[in-house]
Amino acid sequence: MSGEVRFMQGNEACAEAAIRAGLSFFAGYPITPSTEIAESLADRLPRVGGTFIQMEDEIASMAAVIGASLTGAKAMTATSGPGFSLKQENIGYAALAEVPCVVVNVQRMGPSTGLPTSPAQGDVMQARWGTHGDHPIVVLSPFSVRETYDLTIWAFNISERLRVPVILLLDEIVAHMREKIIIPEEVSIEDRPSPTTPPGEYLPYAPLPGSDIPPMAAFGDGYRYHVTGLFHSESGAPIGKGEKAEQLLRRICQKVERRRAELVRTQVENCEDAELIVFSYGATARSALRASRNLRERGYRVGFAKTSVIWPFPAEALREIAAGAHTVLVPEMNLGQLVLEVERALLRQCQVLSYSRVDGEMITPGEIERRVLEVLS
Amino acid sequence: MSGEVRFMQGNEACAEAAIRAGLSFFAGYPITPSTEIAESLADRLPRVGGTFIQMEDEIASMAAVIGASLTGAKAMTATSGPGFSLKQENIGYAALAEVPCVVVNVQRMGPSTGLPTSPAQGDVMQARWGTHGDHPIVVLSPFSVRETYDLTIWAFNISERLRVPVILLLDEIVAHMREKIIIPEEVSIEDRPSPTTPPGEYLPYAPLPGSDIPPMAAFGDGYRYHVTGLFHSESGAPIGKGEKAEQLLRRICQKVERRRAELVRTQVENCEDAELIVFSYGATARSALRASRNLRERGYRVGFAKTSVIWPFPAEALREIAAGAHTVLVPEMNLGQLVLEVERALLRQCQVLSYSRVDGEMITPGEIERRVLEVLS
Amino acid sequence: MSEHIRGYLRDQALPHIWCAGCGHGTVLGCLLRAIQKAGLDQDKTVIVSGIGCSSRATGYMNFDTLHTTHGRALAFATGIKLARPELKVIVITGDGDAAAIGGNHLIHAARRNVGITTVCFNNYIYGMTSGQYSPSTPTGSLATTSPYGSIDIPFDLSRLVQAAGGAYVARATTYHVNLLINLIAEALRVDGFSFVEALSQCPTYFGRRNRRGTAVDMLTWFRDNSVNVKAVSKLPPEQLEGKIIVGELYRANLKEYTQAYRELVERAKGGVKR
């Protein structure tokens, strides 16, 4: 692959990729270990004519991002656990009002202030369920600097195409690690669907025929439409309980559900004949990969699989990957979160085991190997 | 049972029971459909010498409740979806710092502002996973005014005994419905464990021998100890990553996990010989109960089960209840949330079906009956 | 003129949800007249509100309108203004929305002097949730959460905003419709953060519970208890006790935020760091 060779941090890669994806607005509030994203963008965005603002808190940052997106800007915010908790109310707003936006959460050890500089993967379930009420959401989690770059661009594309908030779930390791990456020369960039009707006829929440996603006009372009966090009709006007309300909620949630197949992105190694598969995501997948390779070298039938998409969880894909295994081991830097989904996906076909570590250190290949050997013996 | 006969709203019953349980501090911020709890307590608390304060927002309310609890007060707040999202950061604080408190969330239709006056059960997963990082939590959900009274008292008892935040998850129907209740003459009230050592020797986060719960001194009683949302040692001092950190997190989460059996509270009817069980909670359980009775009358082998404890989810109990059934149907006023846990609990033993309604109306017995008949035919 | 404000309303959304005699409709009317007076381009004006009876106003306004979450209107509006500075951005908010849950965004928007005109519909109460006291409720008032009379000391909202920053602060009541129109129109002309506190009546909750009578009685009370800022210096302190000061309260000449940002972008593009 050709392209500029760079050596950069995960957080930097995220910032660079965001600009590449078309980011023109960032609002944030500093918090370790996400701050380098804001710091990079404070430097970079003005140089490309974009807007960087440090808001008074995370709630305001999320709000500003939604406001900016409504004017047509591609907008992002970045935070870490405590700030991610604070953003939840407005993330739900973006989900219901179908405002594209990307929210980066660089995971550190929680709960609460926790261990602010230590890595964790403790916000996996929160990323799916953190705001009140049913809502659509897409959550991506990279395991390398290069994948951070790619998933950031994909996050924008998904967000724009589906008009859904996308959460980019980094962890402190991926965020602060520096790796070589080759900046791709070509990337495909998607934009939100634009209205095809003139202002007078525009219905902001009516999907085009054959689609489930309504086209989105920019504020200031003469469409004069209403956006609300109340349930609303196709015209955007508030509505009460009833069939229309149910239709709205089902439609916005189906936008993601229906695209489960498109939203699968897994990496699989040596799984065909594996009796045990180590399945992971984020930085932990790096250890899982090494552990599985080490064990293969030693002759064990161990496979490796990882997913880049956390939500919607790739249950179907995982069932296929693990079709021949008797055990799937899920190492995570939490007390066992994604393993809950793995269980639901696989309980009828094989044994699912959790391996968790919550001391603020990365899981090592060695400990995964030891656990696998215990299981296999 | 003897005792005063009252006719009251679920919200009122919650307020009354809280005072009965020893509530002496309430901080809140108005939001439909929870407001009557605050309004009742604004009237009632001063008369019993307790403190009511309306704070500037929900974040502050949650903070004030934790502060008050640290002085030895039994403290509570009440809110609804949007406010519950905002409280999440501080709920995590209470979980980590082990500060007893009760948080009432009267569920309305979300996401976002949603349908503010319509019932829903959409915050079930959020109640478990709403704050960042792994954390302990107990979530109760009543299905009648009487049960609201009982569970409110239990919520305080659990919270005090385990030093864990307890979420009382009402729904708009139970909250606003008025029913006859007989106020029990005797209720058992529990208090947080008190220190057994003098101030100089007190370690605020060292459980007593044989216990996993540290005794709790009140601020102002001369113990001069430190409370933080950082991971901390037994003395309360901040610590970094490592074994001690892991021990802390595991201990606080185990407090609840270990008591799963004590925290089972189910109601079961006609399940022994049932081929299909309707399993529910909250107001929906009222419809499920009626539907199952109607179907029994018509000769169908249908059973009813409900749980009052949502988290920790009573998987073991449910497996026993459903031992003979081929299907468990889970009606919920959401897009299928608790059914996810039911699936994990039962997937290896029977079929699990979700029945969801999200138009802001209560699920009727009739629709459950229709769905059951479809399944049975 | 009256012909014109019709075009500023979404007629299919009317009649509005506000109670009979609610002052919010009057404030909305004044705002629309001020928009007309200030000659704003309807396609380049965005109105943002929070949550509350007052904040429902955006639903009736034929502009790009954004009904956000409780208290956060100014933060959303800041995003809009910064992302597209050529737009005129107006925020509609209530006393609860702006000063209780939203107080921080209010003082920060003022501090930054971002070019947003905020009209706060201050009715001394949380109307939408049926009458709890707000940070502007006068001490001693009855509300559903102050059955023994509120012990809170209210904010002087205009004074608070002025201390936080901003370029323009003014106040009027629903009785002073012509003044209110003029003050809002002036606020719209100002380059920077402008704030108009529009005192409004909630006969349903604040009025009823505090025995303030009908909407007409409440307006009469506004009339009889207001003093124009121009007259303040001429009156002895006793006569100002408990009075509402109306008129333009403050004006400052500070650089508007998006203008400062534009200059920053020039510097950045030119490679200059400071």
Next chain:
Amino acid sequence: MSEHIRGYLRDQALPHIWCAGCGHGTVLGCLLRAIQKAGLDQDKTVIVSGIGCSSRATGYMNFDTLHTTHGRALAFATGIKLARPELKVIVITGDGDAAAIGGNHLIHAARRNVGITTVCFNNYIYGMTSGQYSPSTPTGSLATTSPYGSIDIPFDLSRLVQAAGGAYVARATTYHVNLLINLIAEALRVDGFSFVEALSQCPTYFGRRNRRGTAVDMLTWFRDNSVNVKAVSKLPPEQLEGKIIVGELYRANLKEYTQAYRELVERAKGGVKR
């Protein structure tokens, strides 16, 4: 006296985490001396802080201490004070903690006049997160998030608090240790919300990036750029330009919130509604 402040420190927690020359240790020392001076009962004094370098102070103080979430110290403290009004409650906060994320709680605690003494360690920067600009960073300053110079206009924190309410507002710097001790001691004696803005130096981030030199240089700058409030009236405006006014800035005689609440309880128990 020095004997005494040792007992106010948790010696096993020291040396503290602050950088060499960080002003926060000086402010903490002044606070402890003021506590001693005001004669507070160590067992009946609770210290509450948010998150930030400054907020780590509670960990070193031999009292009941509460290190809360970012920005929320005053809200936690309000719960403590209301639940147990006989306790003396002190809040330690930073400029970011108090005025950025925590701005709303600050103005509301001031408005209610709840009996809490707040000491804000204002170092013009977010120290803990390595040097981003804060709402008190002077316009034009460099910070990691303002590489082209900050375009934000800072709050005058003391002025903001005063406009919000409260009973006492004062300011000093880490250069003015004796003054600072006296002002905090006075704040502790006040019955109601009191606020002391303690300007502090962050040589590591604010100082280094803005070429303010060493801690000694920064203290010298404080010395040379401060004017005592008592001298203000005697100086021509030019000489006040850009100066830090130190001393007692404001005092008001308002009923403290828990006192008002106590009276409310009496009314409620007596069955009187208003």
Next chain:
Amino acid sequence: MSYWQIRLAGEGGQGLILAGIILAEAAAIHEGKNAVQTQSYGPESRGGASKSEVIISDDEIDYPKVTVPDVLLVMTQVACDKYAKDIAQGGVLIVDAGLVKRLPDIDAKVVSSPITETAIACSGKAIVANIVALGLLVELTGIVSPGACEKAVLARVPAGTEQLNKKALEAGYALARYAVPDHREGGR
């Protein structure tokens, strides 16, 4: 009949929520029965349509909402048009004669009485129309005893208005005795 479903419908300000609560309390507190009362809230908390539902039963009440009202009181034409068709076969529909002019064609007893008019006549105030209606309903249906109803009314109304409300209640009882059930058979 030991299981009654009652719906009271009209508009905000008519006091129907309170009437429903009083009815339920008469049964629950003063007659030892079970009762549940629910009401519908509009999207806004005020104005507009108002609906109060009561179920009274000797047994435990599982499903708390009214599905097929045995008794329906309507105090606006809109409410009448909307809910009349829900009524149980052979149920009782009570309408305020002054407010509801178009009566539905349903299989139920229809009682049209000058409720508000009576309230004004007996007290000078329309505000006690809800209590008049309650008296009428209780007397017509016998759901609860007049004694229980009176106790429930007196326990709920503001101090100082007891006599006024007692008069209104009695006026309602009296109305019932003069009421002409307009009972028609027939399809819709």
Next chain:
Amino acid sequence: MSYWQIRLAGEGGQGLILAGIILAEAAAIHEGKNAVQTQSYGPESRGGASKSEVIISDDEIDYPKVTVPDVLLVMTQVACDKYAKDIAQGGVLIVDAGLVKRLPDIDAKVVSSPITETAIACSGKAIVANIVALGLLVELTGIVSPGACEKAVLARVPAGTEQLNKKALEAGYALARYAVPDHREGGR
């Protein structure tokens, strides 16, 4: 050897993070290898111990952290005491002779050089000690070529300090040539 694990340890302010980055960039950008650099953050973001780790490999690097360093540079006694035992058998331990007095008894080449002293000698400033150390390390181990290293240094250091840093780098190379590997066998 195509897989190098390198750890640089000392305290905040010594520039070891930067040295690690430069080393990694020399390999990744200028020699077409793969490289990953990680560092440890204390509970606070400043002061205290500092550790920078680099892995350089011809192949893809899966696990990004150093487990058994082939090369360990320590710039404080504390770091030496803490990490020396981790070193790979036959690895290289480089210590600043001025700062680390107690050498460990390990199965590795130990090179003790006056790094900081050299920095001061060649530039008058201790601040370039990290670049001196880098030169020393590169020259001793050959992980990357001196040319690649120089390019990487020049790309990272602040404008205007290129000459200074180049001199420091060369001083490091020179130090390597005089370094006396203190190689001892033996158990701990």
Next chain:
Amino acid sequence: MGYKFMKEMGVVAMPKKGKKIPKISVNRAWCKACGICIAFCPKKVLDPDDEHRPLPARPEDCSACRLCEFMCPDFAIEVDGGDGE
């Protein structure tokens, strides 16, 4: 976007005498009978009808000051023409 204001327009006063008499229009569908226009009309032009909505009883006295229009919370009264303003 259509405008249904006129649809339920209420009483319109007829010009009288030589003086240009303002046209006062009441939208009865939107008017909530709050009485504000009636109470604050400086010329006492408006009387309440039996539903408490305004009736322009003395349009000839109207100065077209439009206070009623500006104060009306419901966009339910409009004044056109006249010599005022």
Next chain:
Amino acid sequence: MGYKFMKEMGVVAMPKKGKKIPKISVNRAWCKACGICIAFCPKKVLDPDDEHRPLPARPEDCSACRLCEFMCPDFAIEVDGGDGE
């Protein structure tokens, strides 16, 4: 609760002449060598040692004003006695 302040206590000045000379104690374990005490001592009593920590070089000049103690951010210098205060 013990207090380890004295544990690593530094140089203590000895009384000289008839005048009561203040005792200046430096806790070298806590001192971070910021130089504040040295710079702001009005009597120039303190000199930096080779690690930039304060050395009470001229205790006899000390007025016991305790500015050094109050300004020290690290609780690392204490002044006792003397005629000052």
